[in-house]
Every structure is written in C-alpha cells, then in structure tokens.
Amino acid sequence: xxxxxxxxxxxxxxxxxxxxxxxxxxxxxxxxxxxxxxxxxxxxxxxxxxxxxxxxxxxxxxxxxxxxxxxxxxxxxxxxxxxxxxxxxxxxxxxxxxxxxxxxxxxxxxxxxxxxxxxxxxxxxxxxxxxxxxxxxxxxxxxxxxxxxxxxxxxxxxxxxxxxxxxxxxxxxxxxxxxxxxxxxxxxxxxxxxxxxxxxxxxxxxxxxxxxxxxxxxxxxxxxxxxxxxxxxxxxxxxxxxxxxxxxxxxxxxxxxxxxxxxxxxxxxxxxxxxxxxxxxxxxxxxxxxxxxxxxxxxxxxxxxxxxxxxxxxxxxxxxxxxxxxxxxxxxxxxxxxxxxxxxxxxxxxxxxxxxxxxxxxxxxxxxxxxxxxxxxxxxxxxxxxxxxxxxxxxxxxxxxxxxxxxxxxxxxxxxxxxxxxxxxxxxxxxxxxxxxxx
Amino acid sequence: xxxxxxxxxxxxxxxxxxxxxxxxxxxxxxxxxxxxxxxxxxxxxxxxxxxxxxxxxxxxxxxxxxxxxxxxxxxxxxxxxxxxxxxxxxxxxxxxxxxxxxxxxxxxxxxxxxxxxxxxxxxxxxxxxxxxxxxxxxxxxxxxxxxxxxxxxxxxxxxxxxxxxxxxxxxxxxxxxxxxxxxxxxxxxxxxxxxxxxxxxxxxxxxxxxxxxxxxxxxxxxxxxxxxxxxxxxxxxxxxxxxxxxxxxxxxxxxxxxxxxxxxxxxxxxxxxxxxxxxxxxxxxxxxxxxxxxxxxxxxxxxx
Numbered sequence: 001x002x003x004x005x006x007x008x009x010x011x012x013x014x015x016x017x018x019x020x021x022x023x024x025x026x027x028x029x030x031x032x033x034x035x036x037x038x039x040x041x042x043x044x045x046x047x048x049x050x051x052x053x054x055x056x057x058x059x060x061x062x063x064x065x066x067x068x069x070x071x072x073x074x075x076x077x078x079x080x081x082x083x084x085x086x087x088x089x090x091x092x093x094x095x096x097x098x099x100x101x102x103x104x105x106x107x108x109x110x111x112x113x114x115x116x117x118x119x120x121x122x123x124x125x126x127x128x129x130x131x132x133x134x135x136x137x138x139x140x141x142x143x144x145x146x147x148x149x150x151x152x153x154x155x156x157x158x159x160x161x162x163x164x165x166x167x168x169x170x171x172x173x174x175x176x177x178x179x180x181x182x183x184x185x186x187x188x189x190x191x192x193x194x195x196x197x198x199x200x201x202x203x204x205x206x207x208x209x210x211x212x213x214x215x216x217x218x219x220x221x222x223x224x225x226x227x228x229x230x231x232x233x234x235x236x237x238x239x240x241x242x243x244x245x246x247x248x249x250x251x252x253x254x255x256x257x258x259x260x261x262x263x264x265x266x267x268x269x270x271x272x273x274x275x276x277x278x279x280x281x282x283x284x285x286x287x288x289x290x291x292x293x294x295x296x297x298x299x300x301x302x303x304x305x306x307x308x309x310x311x312x313x314x315x316x317x318x319x320x321x322x323x324x325x326x327x328x329x330x331x332x333x334x335x336x337x338x339x340x341x342x343x344x345x346x347x348x349x350x351x352x353x354x355x356x357x358x359x360x361x362x363x364x365x366x367x368x369x370x371x372x373x374x375x376x377x378x379x380x381x382x383x384x385x386x387x388x389x390x391x392x393x394x395x396x397x398x399x400x401x402x403x404x405x406x407x408x409x410x411x412x413x414x415x416x417x418x419x420x421x422x423x424x425x426x427x428x429x430x431x432x433x434x435x436x437x438x439x
Numbered sequence: 440x441x442x443x444x445x446x447x448x449x450x451x452x453x454x455x456x457x458x459x460x461x462x463x464x465x466x467x468x469x470x471x472x473x474x475x476x477x478x479x480x481x482x483x484x485x486x487x488x489x490x491x492x493x494x495x496x497x498x499x500x501x502x503x504x505x506x507x508x509x510x511x512x513x514x515x516x517x518x519x520x521x522x523x524x525x526x527x528x529x530x531x532x533x534x535x536x537x538x539x540x541x542x543x544x545x546x547x548x549x550x551x552x553x554x555x556x557x558x559x560x561x562x563x564x565x566x567x568x569x570x571x572x573x574x575x576x577x578x579x580x581x582x583x584x585x586x587x588x589x590x591x592x593x594x595x596x597x598x599x600x601x602x603x604x605x606x607x608x609x610x611x612x613x614x615x616x617x618x619x620x621x622x623x624x625x626x627x628x629x630x631x632x633x634x635x636x637x638x639x640x641x642x643x644x645x646x647x648x649x650x651x652x653x654x655x656x657x658x659x660x661x662x663x664x665x666x667x668x669x670x671x672x673x674x675x676x677x678x679x680x681x682x683x684x685x686x687x688x689x690x691x692x693x694x695x696x697x698x699x700x701x702x703x704x705x706x707x708x709x710x711x712x713x714x715x716x717x718x719x720x721x722x723x724x725x726x727x728x729x730x731x732x733x734x735x736x737x738x739x740x741x742x743x
Contacts, residue, residue, distance in 0.1 A: 092740060094470075097574060098737075098740040101472055102472060105469070106470075108467055108468075111468065119572055119575045120572045124500070125500060125504075136490040136492075136494075139578065
C-alpha cells in the first residue's frame with residue numbers, strides 16, 4: 001500500500017485559558033491591585049506560553065487529545081463537529097500555524113491550507129499586486145504566479161478591475177480573487193476550512209467544482225465544515241470530532257448521520273436552561289425556563305429540522321407560585337441576527353393559567369418555512385396580570401436547517417437570497433384579451 | 440535518521456532518493472512538539488525569498504501611496520530634523536561639529552539613524568501588525584522582521600541622494616574610506632535585525648514592548664553621536680576617555696555614525712575601535728536573537 005499522504009499520531013494540543021479575574025470589594029483593594037497589576041499581568045501573559053508540569057491545572061484546556069488518523073493520496077475527507085470540538089485546532093496544526101503539544105504529523109508533498117481566502121490582501125494595492133502578494137504568502141514563487149496570472153484573473157471574473165485598488169472591490173469580488181489565487185496553487189494536499197460558506201451560489205458551485213477537480217487529479221483534500229450538505233457532496237469519508245477527540249469515522253453519509261444523532265443525545269443532556277446564569281436572563285424569576293428543544297415529525301429531539309416539515313418548539317419551566325394569565329412567546333433570529341419571526345400567544349389572544357410547579361409548553365409550526373442556515377431562538381414569559389416579565393433568555397436554543405422538502409422539489413432558495421420560504425403558486429395565460437382581463 | 444527526525448521540528452526533509460519529480464520523492468514534512476534551542480533555518484527562508492520581495496514591495500508602495508508628496512517624504516523627514524538640530528544644537532547650543540558645517544555634520548548622522556529607528560520600530564511591530572497573516576498561513580516567520588530592513592533601504596537611498604547634493608553644495612570631498620560604507624550599512628542592518636529578532640517576539644507576547652521601544656528610540660538617539668561628536672567626550676572627560684570610548688563602542692550606532700562621518704566627511708580618522716566593538720554587539724544580538732526567535736516561534740499563533 002502506498003504511503004499515506006497525511007499520517008497523524010497521538011496528536012494533542014494544550015492551551016492555557018484565562019483564569020477568572022479577581023473582584024475587589026473596596027476602593028483600597030482596587031487601588032492595591034492597580035499597583036500589583038503589572039506583576040499579575042506579567043504572570044498571566046507568561047503563563048500563556050509557559051507550562052509547568054502540573055498539567056491538570058484547571059486553567060489548562062486540551063483542545064485536541066490523542067488524535068490519530070491516516071489519509072491516503074487522492075482521498076477527500078471531511079471533518080465535522082460542533083464549535084469547540086477541536087476542528088480549527090486540528091486545521092491549525094496540519095497547516096503548521098500552531099505546534100502540537102504531543103504526538104506528530106507527517107505530510108507528504110506540498111501542502112496548502114485555506115483557512116481564509118485573500119490572506120494578506122492590502123486595501124490600497126491593486127488586484128494585480130494583491131495576486132502576487134497573496135500568491136507568495138501561499139508559497140508560490142513570483143514566476144509561478146506570473147505564469148498562471150491570466151488563468152487566475154479569468155477564473156476570478158474580476159477582469160478589467162485587475163488594476164483597480166482592492167478597496168474599490170465589492171466583498172464578493174475580493175473573495176473571488178482570493179479563491180482564484182488559491183485554486184491555482186496545485187498542492188499535493190489541500191486543507192480547506194469553511195471558506196466556501198461565503199460568496200454567491202454560482203461562485204460556490206465553481207469552488208466546489210474546482211475542489212472536485214483537485215481531488216480527481218489524485219490530490220488529497222481535507223475539508224472542514226458545519227454545512228453537512230457540502231460535506232456529503234464533496235467527501236467520501238468523514239471523521240467526527242467531539243471534545244478534542246475523534247469519536248467516529250466512516251463513509252460520509254454514515255458519519256453525518258452519526259453526528260446528527262449524537263448532537264441529539266448531547267442536547268437532551270446538555271441544554272439545561274436552569275443552569276443559565278441569573279445575569280444572563282431577564283424577568284423576576286417567579287417562573288424559570290428549565291429546558292428548550294425542538295421535536296421533529298417523528299417526535300425525536302432534533303437540532304437540524306427539515307424545512308417544510310412540522311416541528312415543535314418545546315419549553316419546559318418551573319413556577320415558584322401560581323401565576324394566572326401567563327403569555328409565552330419566542331423569536332427566531334437567523335445567522336445575521338435578523339429577526340425572522342415572532343411566535344406570540346397574543347396573536348392567538350390566549351394565555352395559560354399556571355400552577356406552582358413544573359410544566360411544558362409546546363409551540364407547533366406545521367410547515368417550517370426557513371431556508372437552510374443557522375438560527376437561534378429567544379424565549380420569554382410574561383405575567384399579564386401584573387405586567388411583569390417572568391423570564392427571558394436571549395439564546396435559549398440554536399438549530400440548523402440543513403434540508404428542505406418545503407416545495408417538494410429539488411430547488412429551495414438559499415439563505416443568501418431569502419429570509420423565509422413562502423408558499424406560492426404560478427399560473428400562465430396566453431393571448432390576453434383586454435376585454436376579459438380583470439379591471 | 441532517528442536523531443535527525445527528533446531535531447526536525449517541522450522542518451522539510453528531502454526524502455532519500457531525491458528525484459524531485461517522482462511522487463516517491465515528494466518532500467516529507469514532519470510536525471512535532473518543539474524541542475530545545477535551534478538556529479534559524481536559513482535554507483527555508485531562501486525558498487521564500489519571493490515572499491520577502493513582494494512584502495518589501497508592498498511596504499514601500501503602501502508607505503507612499505495616496506500621499507501628495509510620495510517619495511518626497513523620504514527627503515522631508517531627515518531634512519526637517521537636520522534644520523531643527525542645526526538651529527538648536529548648532530547655532531543656539533554651539534555643539535561642536537568637528538570642523539564641518541553643522542547641517543552636514545548632523546545630516547550625515549541622521550541618515551543611518553533614521554534607517555535604524557525606522558527599522559527598529561518596524562521589526563518590533565512586524566509580528567503584531569501581521570498577526571492576521573501568520574495565524575492563517577504557514578511561512579517562515581523570520582520573513583516578517585526582515586521586511587522593514589528592506590523597505591527602509593528605499594528611504595535610505597533617497598535620503599542619501601540629498602546628502603550627495605549637500606556635499607556638493609558645501610564642497611566636501613569624501614575620503615577613500617567611502618568604499619567601506621557598504622560594510623557600515625551591513626553592520627547597521629545587522630544591529631536592527633538583532634534587536635528586531637528579540638523585540639518582535641517579545642512585543643507579540645507583551646504588548647508593552649512596542650511602547651517601550653517607541654520611547655527608548657528617542658533616548659537612544661541622544662545616546663548615539665547624532666547631534667554631538669564623540670570627540671566631545673574627550674573634551675569633557677579627558678582622564679577616562681580611553682575607557683569610556685571602548686565601552687561606548689559597544690553601542691553599535693556609535694561606530695556606524697562616526698564611521699559614516701569619517702568616511703564621507705573626513706572629520707575624524709576611521710574609528711576602527713568603535714566599529715569593531717559595535718560589530719561584536721551586533722553579531723551577539725543577531726545570533727542570540729535568532730535562537731530566541733526560533734525558540735519562541737511555535738508560540739506565535741497561540742499568543743497572537
């Protein structure tokens with residue numbers, strides 16, 4: 001068997017996280033600390049880079065631990081996991097940006113990593129100058145950039161603006177130019193972060209096509225993403241990362257399903273809203289939300305509901321006393337923090353009389369009208385007798401729509417082009433006769 | 440092989456049979472936890488010389504872009520300082536100038552000094568100001584502190600042209616030691632590089648360093664013989680002059696500046712003792728700096 005393109009053994013990365021700041025009760029204490037601050041600041045900054053041997057101190061975080069895998073030339077492999085699972089740390093180590101604490105990596109051939117497009121672009125310089133700047137940062141020689149220059153400009157579609165300062169470009173043009181440079185690197189191993197999440201659909205397709213092409217020519221691609229759909233389209237195999245370790249690996253379809261199931265289990269255990277700090281919630285506390293989650297058509301907890309299918313938002317609470325006339329509402333925000341919709345009991349001119357103790361409220365959405373993307377839900381409860389807010393949580397629940405059956409067809413508009421999905425119909429008439437048209 | 444690999448923290452090992460074109464001969468990169476002290480991998484820096492070149496080009500272009508005067512600023516800076524110094528130190532304070540017009544005397548010193556102070560602050564901030572680049576892409580980090588040394592040369596060249604005009608104006612003929620000028624410029628660059636290697640890494644870890652260097656730079660100018668001649672020490676402290684001169688030479692800018700004056704204006708004989716001592720400091724700074732830089736390099740992405 002051929003030598004693997006990437007071999008990783010027992011890889012680990014340790015970070016020191018900031019320790020909580022001390023609080024001062026008195027002015028004197030605060031003044032005292034002002035004088036000792038330089039010493040403690042020095043210790044704190046020094047500790048970021050120096051580790052003593054007591055490696056299990058509570059301010060030490062293992063972002064990756066005992067990660068081992070092998071990837072063979074020509075494979076396209078995905079890495080999936082939640083935020084904080086260790087994906088970006090792994091990328092940084094593979095890209096030689098940060099160094100491991102334990103273990104080692106062996107890479108065969110020329111490696112290019114795309115953690116960002118257009119790294120080192122300078123606003124004041126022209127597109128042409130920036131192509132050379134970016135190309136040499138990515139490890140090309142000037143001669144290599146020059147020989148591919150026309151292709152790069154062609155691919156980017158920037159055309160006649162190539163001698164215009166980049167500051168006059170639209171953000172889309174910058175991204176296209178940046179990706180065009182990266183696409184002409186011809187590495188043996190290509191490491192890609194979620195750079196494809198930017199740009200319009202047509203360009204995204206172009207990028208995916210390019211990556212496909214790269215892998216077909218026998219090169220190795222390592223792709224990290226949140227977007228399950230692109231991972232499934234692009235990769236053959238995938239690894240699931242969680243808590244800095246590889247928890248699952250397999251063919252991409254299976255790995256993605258495993259990951260989604262795993263998220264569901266985690267959510268049931270983890271999303272305990274009663275542990276949310278009092279400072280981060282509003283209201284007087286006579287009622288407290290204890291849990292919030294989504295339930296899909298089959299009654300399963302989900303974090304990835306499908307557009308076009310029914311979904312229920314379930315809110316569990318605990319009331320400290322009897323509360324007549326309580327109204328609940330929730331607001332769905334998209335990834336740009338744009339409020340998509342408010343679901344309010346007032347719209348239904350209804351309220352609940354709540355008795356002391358625990359309870360559960362369900363809000364049913366019969367036909368989820370959201371394009372693919374990430375969302376979060378804010379939840380509130382108000383006592384309409386006294387007019388007091390009971391509880392309010394800014395980010396009670398996050399979810400990601402990753403598939404759609406909304407129109408029952410294979411095209412659903414993208415989040416860049418629509419905020420909500422709207423049911424609609426089309427009709428067509430020919431040979432319009434003015435006398436019978438509605439007036 | 441085993442020993443070699445242990446040493447090779449993320450270095451590129453050409454594989455055994457060495458045919459660059461065959462897939463078997465593709466280079467193996469091994470990334471490991473950093474161990475011990477290592478010297479800078481100059482071969483790798485050389486492979487990235489095009490990056491250094493484009494970064495220098497970028498530095499020069501950006502510095503003079505969207506200004507009305509453009510490269511004129513490279514002339515105005517030192518000329519303005521020269522005028523201020525000539526009025527204050529030359530005319531009001533009557534600081535001696537070794538027998539040449541004070542304007543020429545101070546401008547000849549300002550030439551290397553402006554390069555040094557520019558390169559010093561440039562290299563010190565080189566990592567901090569480029570952290571958006573090196574936290575995204577791998578390249579030898581040593582490129583970054585080298586860039587200001589290159590960009591500074593452009594301003595230096597332009598200011599040098601002004602000096603030639605001044606010398607013609609004052610009808611001063613350079614000595615034969617003018618051929619030694621490139622060596623002095625090399626010592627000058629080495630001093631800036633050595634300090635920059637230490638300071639850039641420190642400034643990234645402790646941002647205070649950038650501020651300290653800004654203030655210290657002004658102090659260092661008065662410590663250097665920019666507005667006064669070294670012969671002033673002989674005049675004020677004749678009994679300890681020999682001892683003071685030896686120790687003063689450890690400040691590399693003393694030898695460089697007096698050397699510039701000796702070679703171009705012939706005010707004093709070539710100060711070989713100062714130059715020699717300064718070279719020792721510059722070399723020690725650069726060698727230890729290179730080790731320190733390499734030693735701390737692996738932290739850059741973590742602390743940036």
